[in-house]
Amino acid sequence: xxxxxVLPLLPNISGVAYQAxxxxxxxxxxxxxxxxxxxxxxxxxxxxNFDARLLLTQKLFDLSAIRNFQAGRAGVRVAELxxxxxxxxxxxxxxxxxxxxxxxxxxxxxxxxxxxxxxALLKLAHRISAMPGLVPGLTSRARKQDWPxxxxxxxxxxxxxxxxx
Numbered sequence: 770x771x772x773x774x775v776l777p778l779l780p781n782i783s784g785v786a787y788q789a790x791x792x793x794x795x796x797x798x799x800x801x802x803x804x805x806x807x808x809x810x811x812x813x814x815x816x817x818n819f820d821a822r823l824l825l826t827q828k829l830f831d832l833s834a835i836r837n838f839q840a841g842r843a844g845v846r847v848a849e850l851x852x853x854x855x856x857x858x859x860x861x862x863x864x865x866x867x868x869x870x871x872x873x874x875x876x877x878x879x880x881x882x883x884x885x886x887x888x889a890l891l892k893l894a895h896r897i898s899a900m901p902g903l904v905p906g907l908t909s910r911a912r913k914q915d916w917p918x919x920x921x922x923x924x925x926x927x928x929x930x931x932x933x934x
Contacts, residue, residue, distance in 0.1 A: 773841075777834035780827040787820040 792814035795802070802811050828834070 775838065777831060778828075778838065780825055782823070782825050784821070784823045786822075787818075789818045790815055791818050792816075 792812055794811060795805075795808065795813055796811050800808075802809060
């Protein structure tokens with residue numbers, strides 16, 4: 770990925786090669802026959818011409834390429850931060866769900882403790898009501914309502930076995 774962002778900052782090398790078999794007309798080039806000693810013919814050639822060139826170009830300062838390189842690096846950093854944020858969100862949500870499950874289990878335990886306490890208090894009230902003359906108002910109410918033996922008694926509450934800590 771870094772190689773692609775760096776490419777505009779690197780030098781550019783290009784090359785070209787050319788080969789031809791030429792015959793030149795000296796009159797067309799502006800030379801009259803006999804002007805050059807030893808050349809009496811108006812045509813020169815045929816001769817082979819080979820030309821090979823290498824071109825190296827390097828931009829000394831290219832602000833847009835530098836900014837593109839910096840933007841690419843910043844984009845990678847942003848993507849890394851987004852990934853880290855997603856990981857943190859998943860971890861915190863998982864922790865909250867776990868704590869909610871613990872709270873629900875503790876609520877079940879507390880509700881069962883309330884039921885047990887109510888049953889114990891009811892038994893105590895029945896025992897007290899069996900003693901003649903101690904609490905007359907309680908005695909008549911306790912006899913009218915036989916809660917543990919009634920059909921509306923709540924079942925025993927138990928925490929879910931998969932949520933045990």
